[in-house]
Amino acid sequence: MRNAFSSSPAPSPVRRARGGLIALLLFLIACQPSSPEEQLLKTVQPVGSWLASLEMTGRKWSSNSVPASFVEAMTASAREAIGKAAEEAAKSSARPGLRDPLRALLAEAEEAGRDLRRAVDQDDRAGVARSVGRLSALHARFEALTKGAA
Amino acid sequence: MKKALALTLGIVTSIGGFLDMGALATSAQAGASYRFQLLWTIGLATLLVIFLVEMSGRFAAATRKALPDAIREHFGFTFWLVPFFVLSLSHLLVLGTEIGGICFALHLVSGLPTSFWALPVGVLLVTFLWRSTFNTIEDSTSLLGLITLAFVVAAVSHHPPMKDLLAGFVPTLTAEEPLKYWGIAVSIVGAVLSPYLFYFYSSGAVEDDWDSSFIGVNRGIAALGMGFGSVVAMGALVVAAMVLAPRGIAMDDYHQAALMLTDAFPFWGFLLFAVGLGVACLAASLEVALSMAYATAQTFGWNWGESLDPREDARFGAVYTGAIALSSLIILVGVDPLKLTLLAMATEAAVLPFVALPFLILMNDRKLLKEHANGWISNTVAVIVLLLALVLTVVSIPLALLGGGG
Numbered sequence: 001m002r003n004a005f006s007s008s009p010a011p012s013p014v015r016r017a018r019g020g021l022i023a024l025l026l027f028l029i030a031c032q033p034s035s036p037e038e039q040l041l042k043t044v045q046p047v048g049s050w051l052a053s054l055e056m057t058g059r060k061w062s063s064n065s066v067p068a069s070f071v072e073a074m075t076a077s078a079r080e081a082i083g084k085a086a087e088e089a090a091k092s093s094a095r096p097g098l099r100d101p102l103r104a105l106l107a108e109a110e111e112a113g114r115d116l117r118r119a120v121d122q123d124d125r126a127g128v129a130r131s132v133g134r135l136s137a138l139h140a141r142f143e144a145l146t147k148g149a150a
Numbered sequence: 151m152k153k154a155l156a157l158t159l160g161i162v163t164s165i166g167g168f169l170d171m172g173a174l175a176t177s178a179q180a181g182a183s184y185r186f187q188l189l190w191t192i193g194l195a196t197l198l199v200i201f202l203v204e205m206s207g208r209f210a211a212a213t214r215k216a217l218p219d220a221i222r223e224h225f226g227f228t229f230w231l232v233p234f235f236v237l238s239l240s241h242l243l244v245l246g247t248e249i250g251g252i253c254f255a256l257h258l259v260s261g262l263p264t265s266f267w268a269l270p271v272g273v274l275l276v277t278f279l280w281r282s283t284f285n286t287i288e289d290s291t292s293l294l295g296l297i298t299l300a301f302v303v304a305a306v307s308h309h310p311p312m313k314d315l316l317a318g319f320v321p322t323l324t325a326e327e328p329l330k331y332w333g334i335a336v337s338i339v340g341a342v343l344s345p346y347l348f349y350f351y352s353s354g355a356v357e358d359d360w361d362s363s364f365i366g367v368n369r370g371i372a373a374l375g376m377g378f379g380s381v382v383a384m385g386a387l388v389v390a391a392m393v394l395a396p397r398g399i400a401m402d403d404y405h406q407a408a409l410m411l412t413d414a415f416p417f418w419g420f421l422l423f424a425v426g427l428g429v430a431c432l433a434a435s436l437e438v439a440l441s442m443a444y445a446t447a448q449t450f451g452w453n454w455g456e457s458l459d460p461r462e463d464a465r466f467g468a469v470y471t472g473a474i475a476l477s478s479l480i481i482l483v484g485v486d487p488l489k490l491t492l493l494a495m496a497t498e499a500a501v502l503p504f505v506a507l508p509f510l511i512l513m514n515d516r517k518l519l520k521e522h523a524n525g526w527i528s529n530t531v532a533v534i535v536l537l538l539a540l541v542l543t544v545v546s547i548p549l550a551l552l553g554g555g556g
Contacts, residue, residue, distance in 0.1 A: 049400040056397055056409055065412040066420050069261025074405045081402065139398065 040094040041146055044085045044102055048146065050078040051109055051139040058116050058132040068120050075117040082109050101145055109138055169298060169379040170244075170434035171251035172341035172495050174427060175401075175488070177383045178410060180334050181390025182401040184326075186310070186318030189387060191335045193319050195342035196380035198538070201531040204372035205513050205524065206348040210355035211364045212522040217352045219448035221508045224515070227449075233504035234449050240501045241346060241442040243494040245477035248438060249275070250487030251431030258408055258424040265484045272478030275435055276471050284357045284456040287440075291433040298430055300422040301385035304414035308392035315388070332545075337492075340499040340542050342383075343535065346441035348509070353444040357457060365522060389414070404488055435474075443470040502539035510536060 057074045060066045086106040092099050112134045119127030180188035210216055215223075222230045253267035260267075282290075322331075355364070390401065393413050399406050411419030440456060446469045447454035453463040460467040480490065510532045513524040524532065 046400065046402045048398055049402055049406070052398040053406045053409070056399065060409060060412050060420075063416060065416050066409070067261065070258065070405075070408065070420065072261070073257070077403050077405050143398070 036092055036094040037098055040089060040092040040099060040102065043088040043092070044106065044146065047082055047085050047106060047109060048139060048142050050081050051112075051135055051142060054078050054113055054116055055132055055135040055139060058120075058128050058135065061120055062125060062128050062132070071120045072117060075113045078113050079110060082106055082113065086110065098145075105138065105142055105145065109135075109142075112138055169295075169382050169430045170341070170344070171247050171427075171431050171487070172244075172344075172491050172498075173338070173379070173383050174386055174430060175404065175407065175491055176334060176337045176341050176495075177386040178390040178394070178407045179401045180338060181387035181392075182394035182399055182406075183334065184331060185391040185395050186314050186388070187322045188331070188335055188338065189315070189318030189384060190321050191338040192342070192380055192383050192387065195339045196376055198339075198531060198535050199342050199347070200372050200376045201528060202343070202348055202509075202535060203351050203376055204369055205509070205528060205532070206352040207355050207360070207368035207372060208365055208522055209513060209519065210352040211360040211368055212362050212519050214356060214361065216356050216444060216448055217349055217509065217512075218445045220512055220518070222449055222451075224512060224518075225508055230449060230508075233501070233508075234445065236497075236501045236504060237345060237445060238442060240494070240497040241438055241445070242473060242477055243480075243490065243497050244344070244346065245435060245438045245442070245473055246480035246485070247487060247491045247494045248431045248435040249474070249477050250481045250485070250490055252428050252435060253481055254404055254487055255424045255428030255431065258427075259421070264487065265482055268478045268482035271481075272474050275432075275439065275474050279436065279439060279456070279470055279474075280460055280467065282456075284354065287436055287456065288354075291429070291436065294429045295433055297422065298382045298426045299385075300411060300415070300426055301382050301389055303385075304411050304419075305385040305388035305392070307414045308389065310388050310392055336499075336542060336545060337495055339538065340495045340502075343502060343539070343542075344498055345501055345505040346438050348505070349445055350437045350441040353441070353448075353454075357455060362522065386410070439470040439473050442473045443467070499539070499542035502542060503536065506532070506536045506539050 053074060057066060057071055061068065061071050086103065089099060089103050089106060112131060116128065116131035116135065118124075119131055177192065180191070206217055209220070213220060218230070218234070221233075249268065249271055250264065252271050253264045256262070256267045256271070257264040279287075355368070360368070389410050390407070393410055394401060394406065399409070401407055408420060408423050411423045413419070415422055443466050444454060446452075447463065447466045450465075452465045454466040455463055458466075481487070510524075510529070512518065513528065513532065516523045
């Protein structure tokens with residue numbers, strides 16, 4: 001005797017595979033950040049890495065491990081990435097308690113990058129050391145702010 | 151002696167095919183983001199690529215034919231035409247990536263923009279390919295490629311924790327940010343399993359005049375050559391894990407990778423990175439340009455051979471010249487090399503099933519290969535690669551877009 005279940009043909013391997021792929025894509029989409037705060041944190045996430053990169057670049061220039069042209073290229077890439085994050089943060093609808101301190105920090109980060117480049121251009125080792133210290137403090141503040149909000 | 155020297159084919163294939171811009175970038179990104187947790191992906195990709203390279207070498211030695219030639223003959227011109235066009239597109243993008251890598255290395259050393267170097271590098275590559283024989287390319291890139299061992303020396307000098315290092319060879323299912331983790335894992339496997347690697351190796355074996363007496367040596371060459379590339383890629387991952395990860399540098403841009411060797415080699419590290427990247431990308435550019443010319447010439451039945459005078463195989467020379475010109479143009483217009491690498495790896499993953507399936511069928515053709523046809527071990531690996539290729543084709547693009555892998 002056939003019932004409602006046995007009357008439907010067994011799904012073919014192609015259909016099963018298609019179902020699996022759709023499930024995988026849905027899972028991938030479901031893993032995306034949903035709230036404005038989560039989206040903002042994801043947008044600004046690379047900034048921590050850029051601050052650390054600028055700090056390391058400054059230190060390496062001071063120990064003659066990288067040329068000035070590299071500092072110029074690194075600060076240009078960092079400025080572009082931080083600027084992009086700042087633009088996104090300005091548009092964010094996340095709560096002001098998170099968004100505003102982050103925006104202020106991003107503006108400071110852009111300025112610290114500019115200072116580092118200026119100091120290297122002028123071969124000002126004391127200035128580079130100050131920029132490195134400032135970048136290190138900004139990185140620590142960034143980590144505290146983003147980890148505290150996550 | 152000739153057989154011992156054949157090792158250079160394995161090393162040049164490895165430096166150009168295994169250790170290219172994509173593999174270096176993804177290995178460094180893996181180490182910077184997940185420390186040693188993704189070492190297993192390089193281990194897995196190495197094992198698979200050793201088997202595939204061994205098979206393509208065995209095929210060439212047993213039949214004295216390169217793969218595209220045999221696929222066209224066996225399956226017909228019409229069957230091969232679609233994979234050939236997809237493969238050609240993939241070749242062009244990968245070539246653009248590798249030329250971008252050389253230009254980026256020159257940008258690091260000179261401070262001039264990456265795009266500035268596109269034309270000089272294109273002219274240099276064409277001149278080198280026109281003027282040199284296959285043996286010159288093998289020997290020079292193998293010798294220059296030894297500089298990439300700087301990554302291994304740096305990795306050892308950092309004294310990575312052995313327990314964590316060994317644990318990295320076991321896949322982790324509970325990583326932070328799973329999308330990014332799997333995105334990078336897929337990118338590493340996709341970057342290593344490059345179709346052009348097998349085409350270059352099999353055509354190179356024909357160029358080197360291999361016969362069935364090379365089949366035993368071929369196993370050693372595949373294992374040692376790919377092992378070389380694997381050790382260097384693992385070295386890059388370990389260095390990134392020891393230098394970039396503790397500082398919180400996740401490698402979102404190639405400039406960040408340039409700092410990797412400066413802890414181990416404070417004075418020379420920056421230059422070593424630039425030269426290592428430049429050499430790896432130079433070898434890969436030559437390999438991809440030749441692979442495209444081999445595949446095209448073999449598809450249309452033209453004369454081919456890097457050791458021939460360009461007048462004897464003008465169309466073969468015209469293909470690599472045109473390919474280099476087009477790919478240089480991509481960099482000249484200012485396309486970001488990192489974005490191009492992601493796109494190139496996705497197309498490589500997409501083309502892999504088209505290449506792997508006919509390859510598997512050919513390797514089981516006992517009329518063609520006689521006693522050298524695949525046994526069950528090789529077939530098991532080939533089926534794993536085919537399944538992996540299908541998964542890569544489907545997930546590589548969504549994972550790269552959603553997880554930022556690669």
